[in-house]
Amino acid sequence: MARWGMVIDLNRCNGCQACEIACRSENNVAVGGPQAARENRTISWMRVHTETEGEWPDVRVRFVPQPCMQCDRPPCTLVCPVEATSIDREGIVSQIYARCIGCRYCANACPYTVKYFNWRRPSYPESVLPSLNPDVSVRPVGVIEKCTFCHHRLQKARDQARAENRPLREEDYVPACAESCPTGAIVFGDLDDPDQRVARLSRDPRAFRLQEGLSTQPKVYYLAEQD
Amino acid sequence: MTDLEIVSRLPQDERMLLMPLVRTTRTFWYWVMVMVAISLWGAFAYYYQLRHGLGATGLNTPEYWGIYIICFVFFIGISHAGTLISAILRVANAEWRRSITRSAEFITVLVIGFGAVQPVLDLGRPDRVLNVVLNPQPFSPLLWDIMSIGLYLTASSIYLYVPMIPDLARIRDLGLRPRLLYWFLAIGYRDTPAARAALERIIAVLAVAVIPIAVSVHTVIGWIFALTLRPMWHSAIFGPYFVVGAIFSGIAALIIAMTILRRVYNLGAYFKDIHFENMGLLLLVMAIIWFYFTFAENLTVWYGGEEAELATLYSKLIGDFAVPFWLMVAGCFVIPFTLMARRATRNVAGTTVASVAVVIGMWLERFNIVVPTSLHPRVEMQGLHYVPSWVELSIMAGTFSGFILVYMVATKFFPIISIWEIKEGREKSVEEVSERVAAYLPDDVAAVES
Numbered sequence: 267m268a269r270w271g272m273v274i275d276l277n278r279c280n281g282c283q284a285c286e287i288a289c290r291s292e293n294n295v296a297v298g299g300p301q302a303a304r305e306n307r308t309i310s311w312m313r314v315h316t317e318t319e320g321e322w323p324d325v326r327v328r329f330v331p332q333p334c335m336q337c338d339r340p341p342c343t344l345v346c347p348v349e350a351t352s353i354d355r356e357g358i359v360s361q362i363y364a365r366c367i368g369c370r371y372c373a374n375a376c377p378y379t380v381k382y383f384n385w386r387r388p389s390y391p392e393s394v395l396p397s398l399n400p401d402v403s404v405r406p407v408g409v410i411e412k413c414t415f416c417h418h419r420l421q422k423a424r425d426q427a428r429a430e431n432r433p434l435r436e437e438d439y440v441p442a443c444a445e446s447c448p449t450g451a452i453v454f455g456d457l458d459d460p461d462q463r464v465a466r467l468s469r470d471p472r473a474f475r476l477q478e479g480l481s482t483q484p485k486v487y488y489l490a491e492q493d
Numbered sequence: 494m495t496d497l498e499i500v501s502r503l504p505q506d507e508r509m510l511l512m513p514l515v516r517t518t519r520t521f522w523y524w525v526m527v528m529v530a531i532s533l534w535g536a537f538a539y540y541y542q543l544r545h546g547l548g549a550t551g552l553n554t555p556e557y558w559g560i561y562i563i564c565f566v567f568f569i570g571i572s573h574a575g576t577l578i579s580a581i582l583r584v585a586n587a588e589w590r591r592s593i594t595r596s597a598e599f600i601t602v603l604v605i606g607f608g609a610v611q612p613v614l615d616l617g618r619p620d621r622v623l624n625v626v627l628n629p630q631p632f633s634p635l636l637w638d639i640m641s642i643g644l645y646l647t648a649s650s651i652y653l654y655v656p657m658i659p660d661l662a663r664i665r666d667l668g669l670r671p672r673l674l675y676w677f678l679a680i681g682y683r684d685t686p687a688a689r690a691a692l693e694r695i696i697a698v699l700a701v702a703v704i705p706i707a708v709s710v711h712t713v714i715g716w717i718f719a720l721t722l723r724p725m726w727h728s729a730i731f732g733p734y735f736v737v738g739a740i741f742s743g744i745a746a747l748i749i750a751m752t753i754l755r756r757v758y759n760l761g762a763y764f765k766d767i768h769f770e771n772m773g774l775l776l777l778v779m780a781i782i783w784f785y786f787t788f789a790e791n792l793t794v795w796y797g798g799e800e801a802e803l804a805t806l807y808s809k810l811i812g813d814f815a816v817p818f819w820l821m822v823a824g825c826f827v828i829p830f831t832l833m834a835r836r837a838t839r840n841v842a843g844t845t846v847a848s849v850a851v852v853i854g855m856w857l858e859r860f861n862i863v864v865p866t867s868l869h870p871r872v873e874m875q876g877l878h879y880v881p882s883w884v885e886l887s888i889m890a891g892t893f894s895g896f897i898l899v900y901m902v903a904t905k906f907f908p909i910i911s912i913w914e915i916k917e918g919r920e921k922s923v924e925e926v927s928e929r930v931a932a933y934l935p936d937d938v939a940a941v942e943s
Contacts, residue, residue, distance in 0.1 A: 306553035306877065317873070332872070341722055347635040348624040367624050368547070368617020370557040371635055375721040379555045379870045383617065386548035407546040408617025477871055480722055 268434075269357045270415055271457035271485035272444065273467040274331055277492055278451035281329035285312045288446035289333075292416060294398050296388030296405075309382040311413035312443045328491060331452070333443065334359060334380045334413035335476060335484030342372035342381060351410070357485055358417050366409040373410055377477050378484075381412045415454075416441035436462050457485060496669050506915050507663070510908045513758050514669060517905065521757075528898040535891010538884045539614060547617055551882040555874065556867045560885040561615035563859040564892060566714055566735070567742070568608030569642065570855060574743030574750075575601030576649040577707040578775075580700040586929075588922050589771055591914045592763040596754060597747050598653040599903055604746075605646050607896045614888060634717045645703075645710045652699045658682045658692065659913040674906070684913075711739040718862065724801040725794060725866050734786045738855055741779040741825070745851035748772050750900070752845045754909055763910050766840060773844040776851065777833035784826045805869040814865045817857045824854020 289295065289312040302308045317328045340359050343351050350366040353359050361381075373381040387407040390398070398404070401418040405411045423438040436455050444452040455464035467473065472489040496515040500508055542549045552559050575597035582590035612635075613619055629636055662682040665675040682688060715735030718726040748769065755764040791810075794802045809818040828850040832838045868877045903909075 306556075307548070308554075315873070345633050345635070345721065346630055347633040347639075348621075348628045349630040350624075350628075365621070365624055365628060366618065367621045369612065369615065369635065370617070371633070371717075373555070373557045374723065374867070377722050377871045379872050379874065382554065383547075383557065385553070386546055406618075407548075410617075482722075 267355060267458075268456040269458040269485065270420075270439075271336070271357070271455070271464055271468060271487065272333070272415070272441075273453045273464050273470075273473065273487045273489060275451045275453070275467070275489040276328065276330065277489060278449040279314075279329045279331060280449055281314055281316065281327070282448060283314050284446045284448060285331055285443035285452060286310055286314060288442040289413070291394070291397065292399055292442035293402050293414075294388075294390075294404050295411075296384070297390055297394065298386070299389075302386075305385075307383075307385045309384070309411065311380075311382070311411070313380075330488070331443070332378065332380060332476075333415075333486060335378050335482065335486045336413075336415060338483035338485060339481060341375040341377065341480075341482060345371045345375045347371070351412075356420075358415050358420075359412070360414055360417065361410055361412050363403060363405050363409045363411065368408040368410065370410065377480055377482065381410050383410055384408060499667055499669065503667075506919075507912055509760070509762070510910050510912050510915075511664070511667075511669070513904050514664070514906065514908065518757075521901070521905075525898065525901060528894040528901070531894035532891045532898060535888050535895065538887035538891065542614075542884050542888070543619070547615075549882060549884045551880045551885060553879070555870045555877070556864065556879040558615065558863055558867060559879060560881045560889055561611045563856070563863050564889055565608055565611035565615070566859045566862070567856050568604050568611065568892070568896075569710060569714060570735070570739035570742045570859075571746045571852075572601045572605040572608060572645075572649075572743070573707055573711065573736075573739035574604075574747040575599065576645075576652055576703045577740055578743060578747060580652070580703050580707070583696070583700040584704070588918065588926060589768060591918045591922075592765075592910050593747070593751060593768060593772075594914070595653075595657070595907075595911045596750055596909050597743075598649065598656075599900060599907075599909065600743075600746060600750060601649045602646070602653050603899045603903060604896050605642070605649065607892050609642050609646070611892070634713060634720050638713045638717060641706070641709045641713045645706050648699070648703045648706050652696075652703050654678075655692065655699060656696050656911060656914070657907060659684055659689070660908050660911060663912065664908075708736055711735040718866075722871075723866050724799070724805045724869060724871070726862075728790060728793075730786060730790050730793075734790065737779065737782050737786055738858060741776075741783050742852060742855035744772060744775050744779060745829075745848035745855070748776065748844050748848040749852065752841060752848075754904070755841070758904070758909070760910065763915070769841045769844045770836075770839050773833045773839040773847070776829055776844065776847060780826055780829040780833065780851070784830075787822075787825075801869065801871050805865050808865050808869060809861055813868075814861060818861055821854045821857040821861055824850040825858060826854075828854075 290297070290310065293311060295309050295311055298308050312331060312333045315330045315332055317330065319326045319328065336357060336359050338353075338357060340353055343353055343359060347369065348365055348367055350362045351359065351372050368383070370383055373379075373383060384405055384407050388404055401422070419441065420439045424434060427434045427438060440454050444454040453464050453467055455462040457465050457468055459465055467489065468487045470489055472492070473487045474490055475484045475487055500511045500515045503511065550559065579590065579594035579597045582594065613622055616622060625636060625639060658679060659682065661675055662679040662684060665672070665679040669675065712732040712735065715731035719728055719731035721727060751764045751768065751772070755761055791806060794806045808814050829847040832843045832847040864879055868879060
């Protein structure tokens with residue numbers, strides 16, 4: 267059984283936000299516009315956080331792309347009163363939009379603030395409408411949504427492999443963010459398969475995870491920036 | 494003979510306590526209209542929210558919970574006025590309880606619904622609320638909460654109703670209107686010594702049974718917060734702290750209700766100075782316990798010095814939330830403590846002022862629990878804010894007025910002071926209490942040895 271995970275090399279990330287855009291169009295993430303930005307209600311399953319260090323003229327900006335950490339011990343699934351969010355056998359934390367009652371308990375329980383609520387009915391600019399992704403359902407108002415590691419891509423890749431009567435290969439299943447990253451900072455794969463890059467990198471001495479002290483055991487690893 | 498004439502000819506207790514049922518002043522109707530207007534405005538605000546989604550509130554990321562959850566914790570806290578206080582006083586055989594238990598129990602039963610509805614107002618998909626029954630996930634504290642509140646509402650309704658049966662039977666026998674209502678609610682009760690003994694046995698069992706249920710309700714509400722990993726929510730003190738706060742605000746709410754009832758229904762002979770003095774002492778004790786818990790909570794966080802916890806703590810002590818925090822300390826401790834510690838201010842006016850301060854202070858405490866932690870996520874985020882919208886504030890106003898309205902209406906259908914318990918107090922208690930005190934005194938050694 268695979269255990270899907272991600273390694274993000276902070277040495278390579280240049281903050282271009284291509285991952286954010288790729289994620290947005292892959293997953294039909296609503297575009298709230300300036301109003302949502304003002305109200306702190308934007309949705310972005312992948313978000314490049316910036317941290318500014320030092321004072322002028324010695325300023326340094328660090329970029330930390332943050333998708334859902336896909337914890338092995340997710341605090342969000344435990345508190346959901348209707349089991350609308352749960353962790354599947356391959357470690358992906360999913361959200362059932364049709365069952366979610368919108369209590370936002372999971373969003374409060376998440377120490378990474380990566381669960382997003384649909385405060386308003388989702389809207390898209392006119393130009394985006396023709397290119398909505400038919401593989402991903404559009405969320406209604408009033409439910410929580412989150413990064414799913416593009417698991418619709420996993421279903422497709424698995425069907426394809428089955429049709430071609432072969433095992434799933436490493437490059438068959440890659441989320442949109444990893445696929446689009448121009449510097450190759452985002453590496454994705456099966457953490458339990460020692461032959462895969464992601465498994466090797468996750469054991470790199472530079473590897474760390476966010477809020478490790480909370481024992482949530484995220485499956486998103488970071489490679490620390492080197493000066 | 495009209496109802497008013499019937500009641501006017503009764504002896505003092507029955508006459509004074511049944512009078513609100515048969516005579517209604519113009520001021521009463523004026524207040525009803527004001528409360529109905531505010532409630533309707535609140536209902537309209539909720540309709541607006543249903544149409545526009547939770548976007549109509551001031552909530553955002555990461556301020557996921559706001560006014561509704563604050564009011565949820567607050568109102569369920571107030572509901573501890575009745576059942577718990579009345580049950581404790583009954584179990585402790587506190588004779589001065591007789592005139593105040595009914596009004597307390599009414600607060601519980603009527604406010605609990607207004608509290609329980611708040612999380613539903615807060616749902617993004619209220620149309621799917623039944624999913625908690627259809628797809629329950631038993632590890633969710635929210636589910637425990639639904640169960641304990643459901644049990645509490647049931648138990649406290651029974652606990653309100655059963656001790657009211659003799660009074661309802663009396664009203665039925667007097668033939669007051671609406672006759673059908675009293676005939677139905679009195680369930681054929683006849684006030685014989687055997688029936689009375691059975692009734693008192695049931696009340697004794699209920700009084701003991703509701704205490705753990707009441708404690709569980711606010712403990713579980715505390716756990717909703719405490720079982721997450723959020724800074725200053727994830728704390729073992731929350732369960733007991735919430736129970737203490739609930740009893741505290743409940744006592745304050747009850748004192749305010751007593752002051753109003755005493756004034757509007759001329760019940761000074763029943764809600765006497767001694768009742769306010771005793772309730773004031775309870776308030777004093779709870780204020781001290783509240784301070785102890787608050788101090789323990791904050792000291793632990795400060796001394797531990799964990800970064801995320803400290804950020805939340807300092808925002809309360811000296812940061813953005815310093816005003817609500819220190820107002821809370823003033824309302825929950827400084828004002829009630831200074832007023833209630835002195836006998837001279839432990840009178841009707843003093844206890845009422847202290848109680849108003851406590852109710853406001855306890856609302857602020859709920860605010861200080863929900864908002865500062867929400868706005869201090871472990872992941873650094875900039876430009877966070879929360880300003881409640883007119884929809885949230887209108888629904889909150891509607892909830893307050895709705896509760897006041899149903900309480901006012903209840904006093905028009907049910908005697909707000911237990912008639913039979915007052916009567917029983919006059920007939921039996923004086924003797925019982927002297928016997929009890931006599932039993933405490935040392936035995937005559939010579940008589941025992943022989």
